[in-house]
Amino acid sequence: MRTRLLITATVLVAFGVASASAGVLIPPTLILGGPEYQLYANSNGTYLGWTQNSTGRPRAFHAYVSIDSGQTKNRINPPGTQGWFGDIDNDSNEAVYQQTDGAVSDLYVVPDVSDPSVQTGLAVPNTTKWEWQPRLSDEYVMFAREYPRLDANRLFLYDRDTQGLTLLRELSFRHSLFAGDVGSLYATWTTCRRTCAAWIYTIDTQELTRIPTVNGKHQYAPVVDEVHGTAYWVRSGDTCGQNVGIWTAPLDSLSTPTRIGALPRGIDTEWKASLEYDTVNGRIDFIFPRYNCRRGDANIYELQGVDTLP
Numbered sequence: 044m045r046t047r048l049l050i051t052a053t054v055l056v057a058f059g060v061a062s063a064s065a066g067v068l069i070p071p072t073l074i075l076g077g078p079e080y081q082l083y084a085n086s087n088g089t090y091l092g093w094t095q096n097s098t099g100r101p102r103a104f105h106a107y108v109s110i111d112s113g114q115t116k117n118r119i120n121p122p123g124t125q126g127w128f129g130d131i132d133n134d135s136n137e138a139v140y141q142q143t144d145g146a147v148s149d150l151y152v153v154p155d156v157s158d159p160s161v162q163t164g165l166a167v168p169n170t171t172k173w174e175w176q177p178r179l180s181d182e183y184v185m186f187a188r189e190y191p192r193l194d195a196n197r198l199f200l201y202d203r204d205t206q207g208l209t210l211l212r213e214l215s216f217r218h219s220l221f222a223g224d225v226g227s228l229y230a231t232w233t234t235c236r237r238t239c240a241a242w243i244y245t246i247d248t249q250e251l252t253r254i255p256t257v258n259g260k261h262q263y264a265p266v267v268d269e270v271h272g273t274a275y276w277v278r279s280g281d282t283c284g285q286n287v288g289i290w291t292a293p294l295d296s297l298s299t300p301t302r303i304g305a306l307p308r309g310i311d312t313e314w315k316a317s318l319e320y321d322t323v324n325g326r327i328d329f330i331f332p333r334y335n336c337r338r339g340d341a342n343i344y345e346l347q348g349v350d351t352l353p
Contacts, residue, residue, distance in 0.1 A: 067303075068302065068303060068304060068305055069303055069304050069346040069347065069348065069349065070304075070346075071304065071306070071333060071344040071345065071346060072344060072345055072346075072347055073333075073342060073343075073344055074091070074330070074343050074344065074345050075091065075093060075342060075343035076342045076343075077098075077340065077342050078098050079095045079096060079097060079098055080095065080096035080098070080339075080340040080341055081093050081094070081095055081096075081332065081341055081342050081343050082094050082095075082096075082313050082332040082341050082343075083127060083128050083129070083313065083315055083332070084128070084317065084330050084331075084332065084343040085128070085129075085130050085131045085138075085317045085319075085330065086131065086317070086319040086328075086330060087131045087132060087133050087134075087135070087136065087319070087320075088133075088319060088320055088321055088322055088323070089110065089136065090108050090109065090110055090131060090136060090138075090156050090157075091108065091109050091110075091343075092106065092107065092108045092109075092119075092128045092130075092131045092138055092140075092156065093106075093107055093128050093343060094106055094107075094126070094127045094128045095107055096340075103125065104125045104126065104127055105118050105119075105120055105125060105126050106118065106119040106120050106126030106127060106128040106140040106141075106142075107119065107128065108128075108131075108138065108153075108156040108159060110157075117156075117159050118159070119138070119140055119153060119156070119159045119162075120140065120142050121142075123144065124142050124143060124144045125142070125143045125144075126140050126141065126142050126143070127140060127141040127143075127175065127176075128140050129141060129150070129176070129177035129178055129179060129186075130177065130178045130179040130180075130224075130225075130317075131156065131179070132179055132180065132181060133180075133320055134181060135155075135181075136154075136155045136156045136157060137152065137153065137154055137155065137156075137179065138152070138153045138156050138179065139151065139152050139153070139165075139177040139178070139179040139184060140153070140177065141174070141175045141176070141177055147171075148173045148174055148175055149164055149165070149169040149174055150164070150165045150168050150169055150174050150175075150177045150184070150186055151163065151164055151165070152164075152165060152179070152184075165177075165184065165201070167201060167206050167208065168184060168186050168188075168199070168201050168208075170188070172188050172189055172190065173188065173189040174186055174187070174188050175187050175188075175189075176198075176221065176222035177222075178222050178223070178224055178225040178230075179225070180225050180226050180227055181203075181227065182202065182203055182204065182227050183200055183201060183202060183203060183225050183226075183227075183230070183246070184200075184201040184203060184225070185198065185199065185200050185201070185211070185222055185225040185230050185232075186198075186199055186201065186222065187199075187220060187222055194215050194216050194217075195213050195214065195215055195216070196213070196214050196215075196216065196218075196220045197210060197212070197213045198210075198211040198212040198213075198220055198222060198232055199211060200225070200230060200246070211230065211232070211244060212232065212234070212242075214234060217236065218234055218235065218236045219233075219234065219235040219236070219239075220232065220233075220234055221233040221234075221235075221263070221264075221314035221315065222315070223241075223242075223264065223265050223266055223315060223316075224265075224266040224267065224315075224316075224317060224318075226267060226269045227246075227269060228245065228246060228247070228267075228269050229243055229244060229245060229246065229267040229269060230243075230244045230246060231243050231244070231265040231266055231267060231274075232244075232265070233262075233263040233264060233265065233314055235261075235263070238259060238261055239261035239262060239263045240253055240254075240256070240261075240262060240263075241253070241254040241262040241263055241264070241265035241276045242254070242265065243265060243267060243274060243294070252297070254274065254276055254292075254297050255297055255298045256278065257278075260278050260279065260280060260286075261278065261279050261280070261281070262276050262277065262278050263276065263277050263279075263312075263314055264276055264277045264312055264313070264314055264315055264316040264331065265316075266316050266317055266318055266329075267294070268318055268327060268350065270320075270327075270352070270353065271293075271350055272293060272294045272295070273291055273292070273293055273294065273350065274291065274292055274293075274294055274297060275289065275290070275291045275316065275318070275329055275349065276289075276290055276291075276316075277289055277290070277312050277316065277331070278290050279311060283309075283311050283334075283336035284306070284307075284308055284309040284310050284311045284334075284336040285308070287305065287306040287310065287311050287312065288302045288304060288305045288306070289302070289303055289304035289305070289306075289329060289331070289346060290302050290303065291303055291349065303329075303346060303349060304329070304346045306333065309335070309336050309337055310333060310334065310335060310336065311334045311336055312331045312332055312333065312334055313331070313332040313334055313341060315332075316329060316330060316331040317329075317330045317331075318330070318349075319345065320352060321352070322352060324348075325351055325352045326347065326348040326349075326350070326351055326352060327348070327349050327350040327351070327352060328345045328346060328347050328348065328349065329345060329346040329349045330343065330344075330345045331343075331344060331345070331346075332344075
């Protein structure tokens with residue numbers, strides 16, 4: 044088991060120079076730095092959303108959005124609560140996040156992050172149980188829910204039109220289950236026990252695919268580019284920051300991936316990555332938290348131009 048799993052699970056180039064198709068490693072670019080601990084970031088090309096852990100009050104997590112990469116930021120969760128940013132829709136300014144207040148954890152949608160004061164609780168997903176890890180698209184919300192009496196975590200897909208719930212995965216607390224991303228066609232997640240595995244779920248056909256690995260290496264943080272039918276994920280060795288690379292492959296050829304990024308020894312990622320569709324520059328960027336294994340903190344980076352927009 045990767046060493047960092049034991050820590051994280053408890054708290055939960057210029058464009059045109061390098062690209063995935065060229066098979067050249069793309070250097071990571073810092074888009075949001077500390078000293079705070081930044082994680083779980085998403086961008087829709089206009090707004091950036093993320094979770095921040097205060098250095099002055101460690102374990103005080105709050106969800107933020109910004110239109111200029113953190114220079115002017117707005118906190119989403121109200122005073123007296125903690126918040127974990129979930130996702131922002133690529134086609135709008137709609138976002139979803141997890142809000143906690145003591146022993147209560149529910150999911151909230153912000154229709155327009157330019158005004159975070161307007162929020163709506165998700166009536167169907169929210170119960171008296173612990174709901175967390177929300178992900179959002181026009182059609183779906185994916186989220187996790189804990190069942191302590193059953194010793195189980197469950198990952199659900201909520202149809203925003205029909206209000207139906209689909210159980211995607213159930214694992215005991217001896218495993219770790221991390222939501223990845225959801226779109227119109229695919230949902231992704233990571234499971235870990237002795238080994239971490241990255242999964243892709245085809246929503247229409249209910250087909251579940253495990254991304255093939257090599258020599259039992261850990262794979263995590265999968266995300267699908269539905270425009271090109273391409274998957275991206277992270278692969279590493281057994282310890283935090285060991286041989287960490289970012290890989291990509293077409294969905295119909297997952298067994299022959301290309302490495303497009305690499306991190307120094309002692310540097311890893313968190314369990315969730317995302318894609319930004321940058322229409323201004325005509326490119327797709329891979330966004331991820333760059334985790335320092337020794338210090339136990341992270342900042343937000345991206346690989347710019349992993350693919351081009353049509």
